[in-house]
Amino acid sequence: MAKSKTPASTIPPAPRRPSLALAKNDPWLVPYEPVLQRRLERLRARLAEIEQYHGSLSQYATAHQQLGLNHDASRGGYVYREWAPGAEALALIGDFNGWDRRANPLQRLDFGVWEVFLPDSEYLDRLAPGSRYKVHVVTAAGGKDRLPAALRRAVQDEQTKDFAAQVWRPAAPFVWTDQKFKIAAAVPEPLIYEAHVGMATEEGRVGTYREFAENILPRIAAAGYNVVQLMAIMEHPYYGSFGYHVANLFAASSRFGTPEDLKFLVNEAHRRGIAVLLDIVHSHAVKNEAEGLADFDGSGNLYFHKGARGNHPGWDSKLFDYGRPEVQQFLLSNLRYWLEEFHFDGFRFDGVTSMLYHHHGEGVAFVGYDNYFGPAADEDAILYLQLATTLAHEFKKGSLLIAEDMSGLPGLCRPIKEGGVGFDYRLAMGIPDFWIKLLKHTPDEHWPLGDLWHTLTNRRVGEKTIAYAESHDQALVGDKTLAHWLFDAGIYTHMQAHDPDPGAARALALHKLIRLLTLAAGGEGYLTFIGNEFGHPEWVDFPREGNNWSYHFARRQWSLADNPDLKFQQLGNFDKALVHLARARHLLAAGPATLLKHDEENKVLVFERGGLVFVVNLHVEKSLTDYRFWVTEEGKYRVVLSSDNRQFGGFDRPDESFEYETYEHQLSLYVPSRVALVLAMS
Template identity: 90%
Template sequence: MAKSKPTASTAPKARRPAPLALVKNDPWLAPYEPVLRRRQARLQARIEEIEKYHGSLAQYATAHQQLGLYHDATRGGYVYREWAPGAEALFLIGDFNQWDRQAHPLRRLEFGVWEVFLPDAEYKNRLTHGSLYKVHVVTAGGGKDRLPATLRRAVQNEQTKDFAGQVWQPETPFAWTDQKFKIAAAVMEPLIYEAHVGMATEEGRVGTYREFAENILPRIEAGGYNVVQLMAVMEHPYYGSFGYHVANLFAASSRFGTPEDLKFLINEAHRRGIAVLLDIVHSHAVKNEAEGLANFDGSGNLYFHRGDRGNHPGWDSKLFDYGRDEVQRFLLSNLRFWLEEYHFDGFRFDGVTSMLYHHHGEGVAFVGYDNYFGPGADEDAILYLQLATTLAHELKKGSLLIAEDMSGLPGLCRPIKEGGVGFDYRLAMGIPDFWIKLLKHTPDEHWPLGELWHTLSNRRAGEKTVAYAESHDQALVGDKTLAHWLFDAGIYTHMQAGDPDPGAARALALHKLIRLLTLSVGGEAYLTFIGNEFGHPEWVDFPREGNGWSYQFARRQWSLSENPDLKFHQLGAFDKALVQMARGQHLLAAGPATLLKHDEENKVLVYERGGLVFVVNLHIEKSLTDYRFWVTQEGQYRVVLSSDNSRFGGFDRTDEGFVYETFEHQLSLYVPSRVALVLARA
């Protein structure tokens, strides 16, 4: 007997997939779930394609092992390969052949790759450690001497200022001793010290990797920071660019020393229990043709988009074409290189907002979800970032990935399986902007505590943020550091520890309170910029024509922090106590802060986090006697940190040895003006 066909009413309905975890946590994302699923599907298809042709994502990210100049022991000589499909001819030139632009032509292979082989029998004594070289690229527009794309080391001629590649094959490879270093602690509670190696000396010159390792790492360790974030490591032709106009993505800047010197720095950091992040720039690259990748093969769009789309409107730089297979591979290989060759523990990705959107975030107010998922989104860049976070976490378990994004893209810092992009943290860029705006435009007595609390505590649930009062952005010339905004001219005239100047006393107090509020409320990680922890008196301005090529403002005056007779020393002592308190109490690993009392009239905020109670009096003059507030746990409490301690430039107006006891879930304290008290259960 024939079975009857099911009717429309009896046929089983296709089950809808469960909502993505990202959408479950934020129902406002429901209309955009199809976009999130398309992104997941595109990533999965891309990974399957990569695995089909390359075996794995990790194996795909090995362009740096196949391109460039390297010694092949099996073949018995040097191999040089370059990807330049639009070029008419390539020639390897250098001191080994007296820079003869015709002597060593490359032959064209498949997929636009060119190659030349130099056997040891002929070149062993001519192409050696320290030899200089370039590639001469001939295009329809003529011939130019260029630096290879995957160059490992570039050095600058002191006389001509030109850069050349340098063979780097030391007889004895660097001996790593960091095998037992674990980054788990730093990933759980990142306390990040953002630093620039070149400006880390007190002298007016360029500092070195070795000097940083020997002189600055001990300071970072003593200050309680467990992560150092290194800027300007990727080679850049103009020192004053702060390292953000990168030319050679695989080369550690030679102005700070050798590759072994950088490895020594990272190895020493690991010995001290400090993780090291690379401030990586994949958002754009320098437009210089002599040093960089621009128009490498004459096609105008080898690594970068063609025409106007390839130029960043605000940065005077070139924009990568993330949709091109070879560009994806080049950038992913770059991540693998820094993780494996130099043992970096992760990356702070610069300019992520610029990558995420075709408009690069310029002139756009992100006021609704359409801004994140509409036609302005650059889906190729999002795919690249998903590949990048997948690769980094796969290659180095626990690697720390931070996104510099001001747009607030939902899911940026959630796992890809949930619908996210895969970063671990995003920078809380609104916090430093808020502090500067407050100091510039609002008198102290009118500080809006509700807006202050909202700015510090408002972040996407489940997405971790790096809170900071100021980074290098706020320290650059054209702006002022917080210390400079607060002290103004007094930073040069009223910094003696015993100077009673009321303006300096106000500045000292607020500098401490701003940092305490930012660290304790603002996120799950905390960052400071080199020298700002002790209120460095000056901005950052690198040598340039406009300042007479001076190093006056491209250095750090450590002696100020070491002099106990100065307020700089007191600020540094408070920062150290604050950071060590946060580490000891595992504050950043705790949940978000809970507001217990918002007292606009008396300018007081009381809140809890990680079992600690914070009482912050921002009133300009009113000290509060018998100030009462509710706490969630009854018992005895003691002060574990007071910003009013004389060690920190305070006036010792509170008895830090006193034990406070709750009465009907309330505490009663004396809270001086412009003072923060941190209490713990006794």
């Protein structure tokens, strides 16, 4: 009898060989490679279209040079343009024409753009520096005075609190002296100081760009940080929003000074070898119509999605329509503007998780790859982010791009050509959440070291992360900083350097250990928030009606860090020593940490990274004599950092001058309780 053949349909197909590096490096991504390929093909098609009509992506990102009020020397006057296809009429109004809505109407051009020309012969003196203006927009619902979409400067009237655009024409262009500053040389690994210019003074008021440059940059440099990440720079109507409800994307906030003052800050940072990142907000925008872009032309769908999709359910704000070419161009132009005009060295992209998914990450647990590549993914937003990272890296070589993402999207921080989205780093958002949860719910003696180590080291291979114990999120009123959780009321009563209070001693020790563990094992970069490095005693609460418009909590008390009689200085000393050690040893550029010993009984973790050995005793009371553990290299070791050093508020228990020698690949140490020792080969 002849053998029957197996029907072809029942023969399992041969495993498909992945072509993208992202899928080659992660077998779990192989089933989703078609999605990655479609994203890549869509990006290539969009880039080809842009290059065909605009020459290059960088040239495409020049909407700000066309929209708004720009002086055209070739035409001998100012040209004002606005994109408002749904509007019935527009008129430029301001001090220059007595706010007369009939004096300077705009004419409709192609593609929904409107224009008016103001010749120098008639308007140069009238459009004087400092004069204010708006655009009157007439829609089917009536007329409203609005702020131009691409204005470069907005100012607030002190009496009426009304915002208006302002003509800004400095007598002479700012002179940059940072031509020799190179990001890659200055930042081999990012040690980031997250800061807010307005709250950087000790006085109860709004600080300025110049004050920050002159008073705070020296502190940042001395502390060893090589990147400053500036919040709240893009103009926002409500100071207390921390800068995250942006209204005017092209305007540096006038609360802190002039555009030249911000340039001075960036230039001074570069002089000190510090890169400057802008905390950029393209994930949403303020819903205010008087100050922002909402319903600008009356269509309900210009810069933002129409209807419910255009409203963020948790942030009370508007959501951009990333699929609309004009919106893409507007946002890409915004990136170029900040890189070009103010010499920023990159961006921390706020709210990336919200952009990536239609559900914005709200109430979703990302437990499988289907969460990343299913129907919840916002393909328009992903295309925009790929365009954004491509533009930034092309326009400014070496620019740093950091994504605030809690979903863990595979490939977010891998190159475009591999199938990634193109970011350089993602924030390790799970680490601060873990520390706060631990301090709130778990007694010290029950800290699970296995969970702790997993949280610190659980990140995608090949995708770099910025580790942090706390950022501005943990410092806001309604929550408490790590220092506040640890010291509690003692942060006001037991902070004298020689105060023997056991609760304060415990808090001081753990504050140091938390930072060391986070920096040493948590990522390829590190971040702290302004003041938290020395355990700033209070949360952040901006002036508002609920606190009687007080600035008391919207400032930084530098005098505490400068006082040698206080524990605050001891905490700052430790942070400085830790950061300088990381820089000197290029610790964060080394591979991931290797666990050498996990001792749950004695609450000890021993690990190795970048040629350094970290020994951390988290036991509440047990000091360990002749504590033995295995190391990879035999030889002589010495202590290069001890958290128990007296200048850090410790008790000088280990002898830091002693030289330890291995025996059969083991070291034997005295490790006091709640102490970390860092060793290097002699």
